[in-house]
Amino acid sequence: MNNIMVLGSTSGAGKSTISALLCKHFTLQGMNVSPFKAQNLSSKTFITPTGEEIGMSQAYQAWACKREPHWSMNPVLFKPGHESSMQIILKGHPIADATSRDPSSREVFMSAVKDGYRVASERSDIVVLEGSGGAAEINLSDRDIANMTTAELADAPVILVGDIDRGGVFAGIYGTFMLLPPEKRIRIKSFIINRFRGDISILEPGIERLEELLDIPCAGVLPYMKSQRITEDLSDTNQEKHVWMKNLEEFYHISQGHLNYTLLEQIVAGNQ
Amino acid sequence: MMVDSEGEKEDYWDKVVESLSRPNGTNVDCEYYPCHHQGQDCTLCFCPFYPCLDDRLGKYVKSRRGGQVWSCEDCLWIHRPDVGRDVKMRLHGSDRPTHNELLLIKKDIERLYRIRAKSIMIMGATSGAGKTLLVAALCRIFADKGMRVAPFKSQNMSTSSAIATEGGEISQAQAIQAFACRLEPESRMNPILLKPEGDNISQVIVLGQPYQKMDARTYYDDFVTNEGYGIVKNSFDHLARRFDLVVIEGAGSPAEINLSDVDLANMKTAEITNAPCILIVNIEWGGAFAYAYGTLMLLSPEQRSRFKGIVINNMHGSATDLQKGIDKLERLLGIPVLGVVPHIDHSLPEEDSQGAHDRSNSRGPVNKEIDVNIARIASTVAEHVDIESILKIMEDGV
Numbered sequence: 081m082n083n084i085m086v087l088g089s090t091s092g093a094g095k096s097t098i099s100a101l102l103c104k105h106f107t108l109q110g111m112n113v114s115p116f117k118a119q120n121l122s123s124k125t126f127i128t129p130t131g132e133e134i135g136m137s138q139a140y141q142a143w144a145c146k147r148e149p150h151w152s153m154n155p156v157l158f159k160p161g162h163e164s165s166m167q168i169i170l171k172g173h174p175i176a177d178a179t180s181r182d183p184s185s186r187e188v189f190m191s192a193v194k195d196g197y198r199v200a201s202e203r204s205d206i207v208v209l210e211g212s213g214g215a216a217e218i219n220l221s222d223r224d225i226a227n228m229t230t231a232e233l234a235d236a237p238v239i240l241v242g243d244i245d246r247g248g249v250f251a252g253i254y255g256t257f258m259l260l261p262p263e264k265r266i267r268i269k270s271f272i273i274n275r276f277r278g279d280i281s282i283l284e285p286g287i288e289r290l291e292e293l294l295d296i297p298c299a300g301v302l303p304y305m306k307s308q309r310i311t312e313d314l315s316d317t318n319q320e321k322h323v324w325m326k327n328l329e330e331f332y333h334i335s336q337g338h339l340n341y342t343l344l345e346q347i348v349a350g351n352q
Numbered sequence: 353m354m355v356d357s358e359g360e361k362e363d364y365w366d367k368v369v370e371s372l373s374r375p376n377g378t379n380v381d382c383e384y385y386p387c388h389h390q391g392q393d394c395t396l397c398f399c400p401f402y403p404c405l406d407d408r409l410g411k412y413v414k415s416r417r418g419g420q421v422w423s424c425e426d427c428l429w430i431h432r433p434d435v436g437r438d439v440k441m442r443l444h445g446s447d448r449p450t451h452n453e454l455l456l457i458k459k460d461i462e463r464l465y466r467i468r469a470k471s472i473m474i475m476g477a478t479s480g481a482g483k484t485l486l487v488a489a490l491c492r493i494f495a496d497k498g499m500r501v502a503p504f505k506s507q508n509m510s511t512s513s514a515i516a517t518e519g520g521e522i523s524q525a526q527a528i529q530a531f532a533c534r535l536e537p538e539s540r541m542n543p544i545l546l547k548p549e550g551d552n553i554s555q556v557i558v559l560g561q562p563y564q565k566m567d568a569r570t571y572y573d574d575f576v577t578n579e580g581y582g583i584v585k586n587s588f589d590h591l592a593r594r595f596d597l598v599v600i601e602g603a604g605s606p607a608e609i610n611l612s613d614v615d616l617a618n619m620k621t622a623e624i625t626n627a628p629c630i631l632i633v634n635i636e637w638g639g640a641f642a643y644a645y646g647t648l649m650l651l652s653p654e655q656r657s658r659f660k661g662i663v664i665n666n667m668h669g670s671a672t673d674l675q676k677g678i679d680k681l682e683r684l685l686g687i688p689v690l691g692v693v694p695h696i697d698h699s700l701p702e703e704d705s706q707g708a709h710d711r712s713n714s715r716g717p718v719n720k721e722i723d724v725n726i727a728r729i730a731s732t733v734a735e736h737v738d739i740e741s742i743l744k745i746m747e748d749g750v
């Protein structure tokens with residue numbers, strides 16, 4: 081099984097978009113691709129044609145794969161409701177309001193993740209997996225199933241994404257890498273710096289230093305894109321899909337000059 | 353003030369007595385004002401301790417007649433309003449004390465009003481970590497403890513500026529922090545202000561005045577390595593000679609390893625000011641532990657040793673979930689987490705270095721609303737951060 085997982089050093093680092101770029105790239109290569117996010121926390125959801133509810137970003141990624149969104153692409157979904165209640169949707173269907181702190185729930189969620197991944201991988205040549213939040217939350221390490229646990233489940237090589245827009249990107253990537261136990265660290269094959277603006281030649285010495293420190297190559301520096309975050313709240317899903325697909329098209333085109341897709345292909349093929 | 357050695361004689365003391373009979377405060381009508389700096393206190397225009405021979409305050413220079421004379425040119429301590437008030441009170445109504453008696457009074461006063469400020473520096477793991485607010489909060493907390501406190505940020509990139517008392521332009525954030533200290537903003541509190549003008553070009557403002565337009569490369573390669581260092585050093589020095597405490601703010605992250613040689617605003621400023629440092633990290637976006645760990649570990653061991661604690665900021669919800677992570681981080685880095693500050697709703701202007709919003713110049717922000725906000729932020733910080741430990745960190749130094 082070929083697959084690749086995108087983890088972030090924070091939430092909002094750009095995992096969803098970069099996963100979508102990978103979905104599009106491998107689809108264009110003639111492969112049957114599926115997105116996968118084990119666990120999503122979002123109030124923006126999508127109802128699949130067969131009536132299952134998943135996170136909106138997996139629906140987008142499915143479209144980037146030229147496929148219909150499917151429950152297996154996001155088997156665990158937390159949907160914030162009114163008054164700090166949380167709706168839990170497993171394999172596309174809501175279960176009773178419950179709290180994710182219940183220790184037995186980890187097993188329940190994990191089995192949904194396993195089922196989801198099995199179905200997603202059976203239906204595809206390659207699964208592009210997306211992590212959730214920061215990948216090295218050391219306060220949660222035994223509870224976090226959405227990041228390294230999923231990478232292990234899928235035996236996926238990992239790309240780490242950091243957002244440079246807020247500064248501290250080298251520290252974020254370095255810290256995330258180093259706070260993972262060594263046996264998990266070895267899954268990380270490359271890093272990507274996202275949302276860069278300015279003079280790239282000023283950044284380069286830092287990238288070289290980080291490559292040396294972590295002993296993995298940088299797969300690219302993506303420029304800051306206004307369209308990267310969908311902010312318009314379009315009520316019509318079709319219109320929203322249309323706008324987003326257009327943005328992805330444009331961003332994929334731009335990314336050609338910034339992302340080392342050859343390296344990413346090698347990583348998927350297990351040659352890195 | 354520079355007086356010949358005759359200053360010790362009777363007629364010098366007459367001048368001291370005469371100057372002490374004038375009202376306290378700033379004497380803007382004096383033809384020499386400001387002989388040291390804007391807003392100086394002129395109560396001790398003729399210093400009763402002269403010549404103190406304390407080389408932390410003054411120095412010997414060559415006199416016109418070839419001898420040596422004690423120069424008070426650099427002494428700003430004597431022009432602190434609190435020093436002026438206190439010295440005047442102690443001398444009130446007494447006969448001329450002997451020089452030794454005067455030096456004992458000086459010693460006593462020194463214990464209350466530091467000759468050189470202590471300093472503490474707040475660095476962020478990212479921009480938007482909460483440095484500006486933490487500095488403002490500490491300024492207010494320590495000012496309320498009776499210290500004379502000043503804020504300092506060597507270099508700020510911002511589109512929003514305020515007008516300093518001397519008329520120049522400084523960043524709005526330092527103006528607000530000055531307000532938190534109950535001071536008028538002055539350009540030395542933010543001696544270098546970069547106002548982005550797009551296309552990688554910034555207008556560089558030095559000590560409140562437009563200096564030059566530069567691109568990022570020229571700024572780092574020429575300005576920082578040449579005049580930048582001296583500008584920061586002199587400005588800080590001036591503040592350190594007048595205050596008990598200078599609370600310093602870093603810029604962005606100190607661990608931008610592509611810039612470590614030219615990053616004036618963070619570790620260079622910490623060196624210049626010899627300040628112990630505290631790292632603040634915003635937990636709202638996740639990855640706070642990784643950013644804190646990564647920031648410190650990407651610094652050199654000497655740089656890292658300046659860091660004495662970590663503050664986690666912008667916590668939504670309960671902090672009890674964090675304890676396991678905090679314990680692990682403390683173990684890994686060997687320094688304590690000094691507090692977890694909850695998300696604070698406030699209406700202070702947000703700083704923005706990327707120029708997305710353009711705010712026109714605003715006059716030094718002195719109003720009730722800002723005061724109410726600062727008081728609330730300060731009390732939240734005092735409630736959640738170990739201020740006693742920060743006092744100790746300042747006391748112990750680096």
Ligand code: SF4
Binds near residue numbers: 399401406409
């Ligand atoms: S205290 Fe200051 S002004 Fe007075 S003699 Fe000493 S150096 Fe001069």
